[in-house]
Amino acid sequence: MRTKWAARGSRTLLALPSERTYEGWKLYSSLEPCHMCLAAAFQARVGTASFASRNAYGGAVGKLVPSRDHVARPLRVEGPLDCAAGLLPELLLIRHFLWRSPDGDVVRFYREEQPGLVAAAEELPPPDGNGTLPGAYATAAAAVR
Numbered sequence: 001m002r003t004k005w006a007a008r009g010s011r012t013l014l015a016l017p018s019e020r021t022y023e024g025w026k027l028y029s030s031l032e033p034c035h036m037c038l039a040a041a042f043q044a045r046v047g048t049a050s051f052a053s054r055n056a057y058g059g060a061v062g063k064l065v066p067s068r069d070h071v072a073r074p075l076r077v078e079g080p081l082d083c084a085a086g087l088l089p090e091l092l093l094i095r096h097f098l099w100r101s102p103d104g105d106v107v108r109f110y111r112e113e114q115p116g117l118v119a120a121a122e123e124l125p126p127p128d129g130n131g132t133l134p135g136a137y138a139t140a141a142a143a144v145r
């Protein structure tokens with residue numbers, strides 16, 4: 001994704017010292033890693049990437065063409081969670097873009113591909129509203145059912 005947060009994620013991975021590898025480490029992410037973060041996890045030789053929620057718009061799991069090095073040293077990927085916690089991060093992503101850029105590519109994509117998720121995200125208050133985590137989780141739980 002082209003967000004400062006995502007860029008920070010991949011920059012952090014690439015800043016790990018290269019004198020060693022990280023096969024025993026696990027990278028946790030609320031959203032499915034983007035192409036940059038997933039590639040950085042491969043490059044740092046992180047053992048496992050675990051994410052809670054799909055990112056249908058910007059997620060890269062299963063979309064990278066593996067190099068010979070990646071085949072020889074695979075990255076184990078876990079996710080998404082099969083519960084409300086596995087939906088909430090994607091709903092928050094959609095809600096953010098409904099607020100920030102309602103006519104942009106992200107919202108357009110979700111309206112075309114996942115209209116049910118847009119409807120659920122519209123139930124959430126905007127990022128500058130008075131939302132609470134329990135309230136957002138309840139919205140996600142209702143959408144999972």
Ligand SMILES: [Zn+2]
Pocket residue numbers: 001006007009010033034035036037038
């Ligand atoms: Zn990323």
